[in-house]
Amino acid sequence: MQIETLILRNLMLNEDYTRTVIPHLKTIYFEDPHRSVFNEIVGFVNKFNKLPSADALTIELKNNPKITSDSLALIPELSKQDTEQTQEWLVEKTEKWCQDRAIYLAIMDSINIIEGKHETLDKNALPSVLSEALGVNFDMRVGHDYVDDSDGRYDFYHRQEEHLPFDLEKFNTITKGGLVKKSLNVALAGTGVGKSLFMCHVAAGALTQMKNVLYITMEMAEERIAERIDANLMNVPIDQLENLSKDMFDKKMHKLTDKGVGKLIVKEYPTGAASSIHFRALLKELQIKRDFTPDLICIDYLNICASSRMKSMGGAINSYIMVKAIAEELRGLAVEYNLPIVTATQTTRSGFASSDVGLEDTSESFGLPATADLMFALISTEELEAMNQIMVKQLKNRYNDPTGGNKKFVLGIDRAKMRLYDVEDTAQTLNVRDEPVKVAPRYDTIGEGFTIE
Numbered sequence: 001m002q003i004e005t006l007i008l009r010n011l012m013l014n015e016d017y018t019r020t021v022i023p024h025l026k027t028i029y030f031e032d033p034h035r036s037v038f039n040e041i042v043g044f045v046n047k048f049n050k051l052p053s054a055d056a057l058t059i060e061l062k063n064n065p066k067i068t069s070d071s072l073a074l075i076p077e078l079s080k081q082d083t084e085q086t087q088e089w090l091v092e093k094t095e096k097w098c099q100d101r102a103i104y105l106a107i108m109d110s111i112n113i114i115e116g117k118h119e120t121l122d123k124n125a126l127p128s129v130l131s132e133a134l135g136v137n138f139d140m141r142v143g144h145d146y147v148d149d150s151d152g153r154y155d156f157y158h159r160q161e162e163h164l165p166f167d168l169e170k171f172n173t174i175t176k177g178g179l180v181k182k183s184l185n186v187a188l189a190g191t192g193v194g195k196s197l198f199m200c201h202v203a204a205g206a207l208t209q210m211k212n213v214l215y216i217t218m219e220m221a222e223e224r225i226a227e228r229i230d231a232n233l234m235n236v237p238i239d240q241l242e243n244l245s246k247d248m249f250d251k252k253m254h255k256l257t258d259k260g261v262g263k264l265i266v267k268e269y270p271t272g273a274a275s276s277i278h279f280r281a282l283l284k285e286l287q288i289k290r291d292f293t294p295d296l297i298c299i300d301y302l303n304i305c306a307s308s309r310m311k312s313m314g315g316a317i318n319s320y321i322m323v324k325a326i327a328e329e330l331r332g333l334a335v336e337y338n339l340p341i342v343t344a345t346q347t348t349r350s351g352f353a354s355s356d357v358g359l360e361d362t363s364e365s366f367g368l369p370a371t372a373d374l375m376f377a378l379i380s381t382e383e384l385e386a387m388n389q390i391m392v393k394q395l396k397n398r399y400n401d402p403t404g405g406n407k408k409f410v411l412g413i414d415r416a417k418m419r420l421y422d423v424e425d426t427a428q429t430l431n432v433r434d435e436p437v438k439v440a441p442r443y444d445t446i447g448e449g450f451t452i453e
Contacts, residue, residue, distance in 0.1 A: 003097050004034040009078045010090055011041050015051055017087060021094050024138050029101040033070035037078070040064070054079035095138045106133035127284035164296060164340060167205040169422045170392070170409045175374065175399040179296070179340035183398075184331040184371060186302065187344040189378035194390060194413065195344035198378060199298045200225065201420045202342055203264065204232040211262040211295040214286070218274060218304045222266040225300070228418040229264065237416035265292060275308035276329040283337060294339060301344040302326055302368070324367025331371055347377070373398040388413055389423065 007025070010017045022042065030038045040060045044052040052060070058075050061067045106129050112118040113126060121129070144153070163178035172178055179185060189195045196219070203213045207229070217225050231238040234252045244252070267282060279297075286292040299305065307325040323345075334341040345368055369375050379391040390413045394402040409428055412421040 002034075003093065004030060005074070005077060006085075006090075007094055007097070008034060008037055008041065008074070009080070010085075011038070011045075012051055012054070012057065012078055013081070014087075014090070017090055018045065018051060020087075020091055021138065024095070024098060024136075026098075028105060029098055033068060033074055036064075036067050036071040037061070037074055040067075091138065098138075099136045102133040102136040106130050124281065127281065127288055131284055164206060164211060165209070166202070167208070168411060168420060170406060170411065174394060174397060174402070174406050179342070180373075180399065181338050181340060182335045183340045183373040184327065184334055185340060185342045185374040186327075186368065186372045187342075187376060187378055188347055188395065189344065190347045190380075193378050193380045194415075195378065196220070196225075196228070196300055197413070197415065197418050198420065199300055199342055199344060200228040200418050201232060203296070203298050204229050204418075206296045207233065207261045207264055208259075209262070210260055212292060213262060213264045213296045213298065214283070214292075214294040215264065215266045215298045215300070216269065216274070216279065216282075217266065217300045218269050218271050219300055220268075222268045225266045226264075231416070232418045233261070235417060238418060239416070262295070263292060265290075265294070271304045272306055275306040275326070276333050277308040279333060280336075294337075296339060297334070297337075297341045299330065299341060299343040301346075302330065303345050305330070320367055324371065327368045327371035331373075369396050372396060384410065387427075389427065390420070 007021075011022070022045065025038070025042075027035060027039060027042075037057070040057060041052060044050075044056065044060060054075055057078075058072065061072055061075070109118060109121070109129055110126055113121050113123060113129070161177075161180055163175070163180055165178035166172050166175070187195050187198050189198075199215070203215055206213050215225055215229075227238060227241060230236070230241055233256055234241075236244065236252070241249075265286060269278065279299075283294070286294075303323060303326075305326050307322055308329055310322055310325050330341055330343065373396075375396040377391075377393040377395055379393060381391075384391060389410045391408060391410050393408045394406070396402065410423055412423045413419070414421070
């Protein structure tokens with residue numbers, strides 16, 4: 001007996017089986033005459049919420065002028081009561097058949113795409129076509145039962161969640177050990193304060209832990225981002241990198257690789273031209289072409305991304321909706337690929353000149369902090385700058401209670417080497433103040449995040 005016939009028979013006779021597999025079955029998996037019968041069964045179940053009898057199915061098929069005699073000839077075979085199969089076996093075989101059919105159809109589509117015969121897709125769609133087919137599976141989970149699943153819930157409370165640690169003690173404290181997977185983490189700062197510096201430092205720290213990092217930039221060239229990470233990892237002021245001889249540069253690179261570092265890919269997109277769709281395509285392309293799977297994604301920065309769901313259309317979509325949509329899409333990307341995403345956003349004009357930045361100082365959209373898992377402000381004043389320090393203020397924290405301590409703290413900053421570092425505890429009490437202090441705006445003429453001395 002064909003597996004298609006077995007599937008259709010149980011769709012008619014086995015309600016438990018039907019409820020389990022029908023969400024995962026697709027018309028394209030079947031070929032005629034089975035396809036026509038499948039469509040009639042699904043249509044009947046959706047309309048009447050019951051399985052069709054053989055007589056009812058026959059009448060429905062006869063009323064459809066497009067149905068052939070081959071489809072009607074299947075009905076006697078489908079209505080036979082044969083030896084009852086176990087539910088687990090039936091579902092397993094159906095899932096395997098769906099996977100095989102999905103891969104076969106994806107290969108056929110790929111051939112048509114390569115030959116230029118596909119009506120809608122081009123070669124850029126090949127990675128997504130194949131990966132979607134490879135991802136077919138039956139998810140049997142139907143939710144968390146509060147009483148029956150209490151043991152699993154207890155295990156969840158005591159399971160050690162995997163973190164990507166910072167090399168900064170205070171950040172590890174407020175996040176209970178570092179960045180967690182499936183999270184969106186946002187730095188809020190004004191122009192020139194150090195958003196890109198922070199992300200480059202986090203990327204460099206992950207690399208030293210043998211983690212792979214994808215750095216997406218829409219503000220600076222790929223080489224400029226790599227230059228900042230060179231300054232951090234090589235311990236060389238950024239304005240001195242160009243003075244290194246080729247031999248000295250190679251020695252420093254060999255020293256890094258001998259110690260062991262992860263892989264870094266920096267990808268540049270035009271400002272406002274790339275969305276989560278482009279990032280997904282990039283991830284799939286990197287997996288196929290370079291066997292590269294990131295452990296961390298840095299996106300520089302959120303406000304100049306595009307939305308995959310909404311278009312600005314000359315201002316028809318307001319900034320609140322647009323930025324909130326971008327944040328939701330990036331967090332969805334983090335969940336889909338099971339990794340943390342670090343990005344940044346600008347302060348408002350009033351927040352730029354304040355030493356006590358709050359959530360209300362988020363530019364363009366308050367929907368962004370509503371979506372983020374961790375959000376913190378980077379604050380610079382003339383006093384802090386003179387001491388080579390920068391203040392961090394927690395704004396939102398799903399990892400930990402932001403009011404339980406370390407609401408504000410300071411870090412050392414070495415702008416020349418694109419680095420942050422921990423400072424003595426005494427510096428925390430000297431520099432972290434509760435009262436807001438207005439300061440004059442500062443602008444870097446060389447570029448955001450560093451100055452040349």
